[in-house]
Amino acid sequence: xxxxxxxxxxxxxxxxxxxxxxxxxxxxxxxxxxxxxxxxxxxxxxxxxxxxxxxxxxxxxxxxxxxxxxxxxxxxxxxxxxxxxxxxxxxxxxxxxxxxxxxxxxxxxxxxxxxxxxxxxxxxxxxxxxxxxxxxxxxxxxxxxxxxxxxxxxxxxxxxxxxxxxxxxxxxxxxxxxxxxxxxxxxxxxxxxxxxxxxxxxxxxxxxxxxxxxxxxxxxxxxxxxxxxxxxxxxxxxxxxxxxxxxxxxxxxxxxxxxxxxxxxxxxxxxxxxxxxxxxxxx
Amino acid sequence: xxxxxxxxxxxxxxxxxxxxxxxxxxxxxxxxxxxxxxxxxxxxxxxxxxxxxxxxxxxxxxxxxxxxxxxxxxxxxxxxxxxxxxxxxxxxxxxxxxxxxxxxxxxxxxxxxxxxxxxxxxxxxxxxxxxxxxxxxxxxxxxxxxxxxxxxxxxxxxxxxxxxxxxxxxxxxxxxxxxxxxxxxxxxxxxxxxxxxxxxxxxxxxxxxxxxxxxxxxxxxxxxxxxxxxxxxxxxxxxxxxxxxxxxxxxxxxxxxxxxxxxxxxxxxxxxxxxxxxxxxxx
Numbered sequence: 001x002x003x004x005x006x007x008x009x010x011x012x013x014x015x016x017x018x019x020x021x022x023x024x025x026x027x028x029x030x031x032x033x034x035x036x037x038x039x040x041x042x043x044x045x046x047x048x049x050x051x052x053x054x055x056x057x058x059x060x061x062x063x064x065x066x067x068x069x070x071x072x073x074x075x076x077x078x079x080x081x082x083x084x085x086x087x088x089x090x091x092x093x094x095x096x097x098x099x100x101x102x103x104x105x106x107x108x109x110x111x112x113x114x115x116x117x118x119x120x121x122x123x124x125x126x127x128x129x130x131x132x133x134x135x136x137x138x139x140x141x142x143x144x145x146x147x148x149x150x151x152x153x154x155x156x157x158x159x160x161x162x163x164x165x166x167x168x169x170x171x172x173x174x175x176x177x178x179x180x181x182x183x184x185x186x187x188x189x190x191x192x193x194x195x196x197x198x199x200x201x202x203x204x205x206x207x208x209x210x211x212x213x214x215x216x217x218x219x220x221x222x223x224x225x226x227x228x229x230x231x232x233x234x235x236x237x238x239x240x241x242x243x244x245x246x247x248x249x250x251x252x253x254x255x256x257x258x259x260x261x262x263x264x265x266x267x268x269x270x271x272x273x274x275x276x277x278x279x280x281x282x283x
Numbered sequence: 284x285x286x287x288x289x290x291x292x293x294x295x296x297x298x299x300x301x302x303x304x305x306x307x308x309x310x311x312x313x314x315x316x317x318x319x320x321x322x323x324x325x326x327x328x329x330x331x332x333x334x335x336x337x338x339x340x341x342x343x344x345x346x347x348x349x350x351x352x353x354x355x356x357x358x359x360x361x362x363x364x365x366x367x368x369x370x371x372x373x374x375x376x377x378x379x380x381x382x383x384x385x386x387x388x389x390x391x392x393x394x395x396x397x398x399x400x401x402x403x404x405x406x407x408x409x410x411x412x413x414x415x416x417x418x419x420x421x422x423x424x425x426x427x428x429x430x431x432x433x434x435x436x437x438x439x440x441x442x443x444x445x446x447x448x449x450x451x452x453x454x455x456x457x458x459x460x461x462x463x464x465x466x467x468x469x470x471x472x473x474x475x476x477x478x479x480x481x482x483x484x485x486x487x488x489x490x491x492x493x494x495x496x497x498x499x500x501x502x503x504x505x506x507x508x509x510x511x512x513x514x515x516x517x518x519x520x521x522x523x524x525x526x527x528x529x530x531x532x533x534x535x536x537x538x539x540x541x542x543x544x545x546x547x548x549x550x551x552x553x554x555x556x557x558x559x560x561x562x563x564x565x566x
Contacts, residue, residue: 142471144427144438167421188424
């Protein structure tokens with residue numbers, strides 16, 4: 001009986017599975033966060049299974065996990081121990097392997113070649129495969145330590161909006177906060193116990209404010225671009241890699257703000273790269 | 284039977300009670316945080332009572348709360364509803380009143396006169412009594428929204444130290460982090476679920492790094508001083524007050540970095556101001 005190769009790309013907010021057979025895409029399915037650091041290991045594995053189940057349903061096929069070789073790139077898998085816990089039996093699949101979403105995306109961009117990758121999602125992590133094969137990292141420290149991701153930019157949007165609101169200035173950010181909250185105190189109350197994804201929701205407001213000519217937003221984004229350039233420059237120097245990739249929801253915003261020497265488009269998407277790994281796993 | 288007047292100054296990390304009788308200080312007692320937003324209402328009221336009990340013990344007197352008129356300035360009491368909940372019966376005292384620690388300190392500095400107060404503890408709040416009697420506020424948004432307090436500076440110290448550590452630079456901050464943590468990842472793991480006070484513990488490292496000539500720390504502290512000056516300038520403009528006070532653990536550091544026009548020393552400490560209120564309450 002032939003085995004399905006299923007690739008999964010699991011970022012900070014959602015998890016997408018692609019079901020293939022002999023190189024043909026049969027269907028895709030989406031579920032919630034499969035990041036075990038955010039939702040816990042059990043919920044993360046359940047999200048993975050839900051995405052696979054929906055891919056079977058989209059293909060009009062019965063769910064047959066015992067015929068599935070699955071490879072997943074999952075946000076929050078940072079160490080070998082994380083990966084071992086995520087892939088530990090019992091699980092319903094014929095074969096299961098996983099890695100961090102960042103190393104999967106690194107491979108999607110560069111194959112096994114040297115390269116520097118800047119991932120700009122809810123978080124911000126810079127990763128490089130060096131000429132000598134080593135894997136190098138910068139940033140990616142998690143909220144609130146980390147600068148440069150959507151959570152950080154969203155927090156800056158809130159700070160700028162709150163300061164303008166308190167000061168009676170009618171900036172775009174203050175207007176957006178006034179539309180959503182009753183008072184500056186309501187923003188403070190909202191903020192209690194919130195996680196990175198909650199803050200990341202406000203990052204687009206910062207980009208909109210910048211487009212509308214807001215000087216505070218422009219200053220924040222200038223610092224952001226400088227941080228991103230610095231991370232790439234440090235990893236290029238250390239890895240001796242030339243090519244640079246930028247990925248994630250904030251990638252277009254960064255590329256409007258700054259040029260990055262040696263930038264390339266990815267060879268394939270992370271989902272395609274995950275399917276390739278699943279096919280290797282099956283063999 | 285004569286009533287004791289007890290004043291309490293309760294900041295973000297500890298709570299200090301001063302026991303007096305007819306203007307004479309008999310003893311003082313210290314307990315943990317009485318900030319109901321941090322530790323919950325019950326624990327906050329228990330900390331208050333523990334501090335009062337220890338003040339009686341320090342005076343060599345039996346604990347007689349029914350003979351106590353108590354006024355407390357408490358971090359985290361921001362609204363009338365907060366104050367009503369904190370002082371609600373049943374409680375063991377003959378009389379009990381409370382206010383935010385910031386309005387108590389405002390009175391300690393200026394009496395009822397107009398003035399601008401910058402409180403630089405774990406948090407950063409700017410407060411003013413205007414010429415027309417209104418109470419004005421800026422900042423004080425709580426962690427992580429808030430800039431300018433010890434928690435913010437401590438977070439910046441961690442960020443600078445992590446970046447230098449990752450980059451193999453031997454800065455004072457990187458050295459301090461290496462002494463305390465096994466790896467950058469251990470810092471990330473430490474950071475999960477930490478509160479403002481945990482970050483504030485690292486603020487002194489930033490000041491030490493600045494003293495040791497660290498350029499990154501100097502840049503952060505320059506921005507910090509600019510923020511503090513801006514908050515004071517905004518409130519002076521809006522309140523028409525001339526005098527400026529600076530209070531809290533980070534006040535000396537700010538005053539080394541920048542001059543603030545119209546700055547005065549407080550008329551009395553917040554504990555003395557709380558005792559005065561307690562004496563009024565007794566009458």
